[in-house]
Amino acid sequence: MSNGAPFTLHIFVANGDPDGLRLVERSNWIGKAIMFPRALYPQVRGRPEFQQIGVYLLLGPREEGDGETMYIGEGDPVRPRLEDHYAKKDFWTRAVFFIAGPGHLNKADVQYLEAQLVNKARAAKRTPLDNGNKPSEPTISERDRAAMDVFLDNILGMLPVLGIHAFEQTSLKAGESQGAVLTCQGRGVTATGVDTPKGFVVQGGSFCSKDETPSLRDHFPSISELRADILKSGVLVLDGDKFRFTQDYTFSSPSLASAVVLGRSSNGRTDWKDASGRTLKEIQETQAASY
Template sequence: MIDTKGRSLELFYIDGHPDGMITAELFNWTGHVFVTPRTRLTEALRREEAGYAGVYLLLGEKDGQDFAYIGEAEDLGVRLKQHAAASDKDWWETAVLVSASANRLNKAHVKYLEARLIVMAREIGHTPLHNGNSPKPPGLTEADIAKMEAFLASLMVVLPAIRVDMFIQRSRPAGSTNAVPPQQTVSVNSLNSDPVAEFTLKYPKYEIEAHAVLQDGEFIVLTGSRLYASWQGKEGTGYHPLREELERGGVIKPEGQFAVFVKDYAFSSPSAAASIIYGRPANGQESWHEIRSGVTYKEWENRQLDALPVEDAEA
């Protein structure tokens, strides 16, 4: 069961702007996250938490794509100074330090967190890692494993809030949504009655038909949806990097004269989904049509807004 309870997150911009040093903490969580640009590293390492035990992420770009390194240390500041001096890590621009209040994490804890984060990052596959082999987690007691897994669960809430999305799992097993799988043709009578909005996108010239659902605020393209065989827009721009990521991650695979989704995938918007399917920039507000009514996504959205009670719309 998904935990739908709200969480209270506090972000503190230490130097007054969002691109500088930031601390992030969740209410009722012992963890502490500290973000610093490399250009502020000297100041950052003077802070108390920089001397704590913890795990860290080095983030940047290499060869035109996002790149990262995940590590652990008993003294985060000492380790980051070593990385700053290393010639093979000139690519990183941001460091994320994860520790606990009162320096409560020990060596075994941080080794466990490091091992789990590396496995998670590689399974999701958004961001290539500079790390070599995946380390094995140390032997912890059952109680300590439970504590570290709870620590990780809270950390996964904090990281997206500070624009670290390498651990967000957007691909889903086939059939994970509350909707029928896409077919060549879909009968309205075959659709289930769950409160999930369903959409279709058709490109008859190339025998392309895709299906998606809007569920829990996510626009999810379903397994079996067809898309253009290759990217037709300008290389390296728009959603081309995402197309390459989906191919690398095995979310889409070639099938004859087109390609096909072999996993459900949650996109950030209808336009992102439409662009991937067309192989070029596209307006998803007009490309997708709600299955039951046949109206465009934009028209469907406007109907939802018009249906709001006046007092809700004015709130």
């Protein structure tokens, strides 16, 4: 995704409303992002950016459970595709599309970007896609592929800053400094994980309770729905009388991670512990006191 180099975003709020039309440019990059809420589309579709070729994301709430659904597409230009989705797709409430200066993108380029974004979203398994089919990757030259990979990396680096985390797939590489490996145990299962800047990552190979307590379903249905979602996506698979994580998976908080693992409500700051038995809360308190 991002190579970790610092960068600057310039966000122009075109109509003075922070939730309205925003034009976002990244330092030392030819591309530009245009973000807008669906309700504003009739007022902004006449802008020249909508007449350019680009790749776009549509986002809106899931029909069931918390979180969002996403659609990924491309247009040459973008406006006719958005016109069609405005008329026919009900789920989306906001959109963002990426364009470049004249002559920098062609049809094959944005088809390549679309295919790569779909592949990465499906690999991350964080947001369900409304795309019915997997787009085919066009044949492009080695030079153009290299250029589009740089363009894609810039897009992926910007999206989390813009509040879109669907493509983030945290992989904890051996030897990397990611903080202490923590363990969560209970209800016959053991999971390991690490608290990272992107969220709490449960490591692949960890186990998860197959059963849920009635109180989880009654009082925290969104956690129960998340367990069902990641089981459906293949992040969890049945392994004997337990579920097993097939990959590293990022949760928004330690408590959400431990609640999914244990199948019950949980305070992740006390249920995740290091090899010495210190809770995450105690570790953080010690870190805070050292400054």
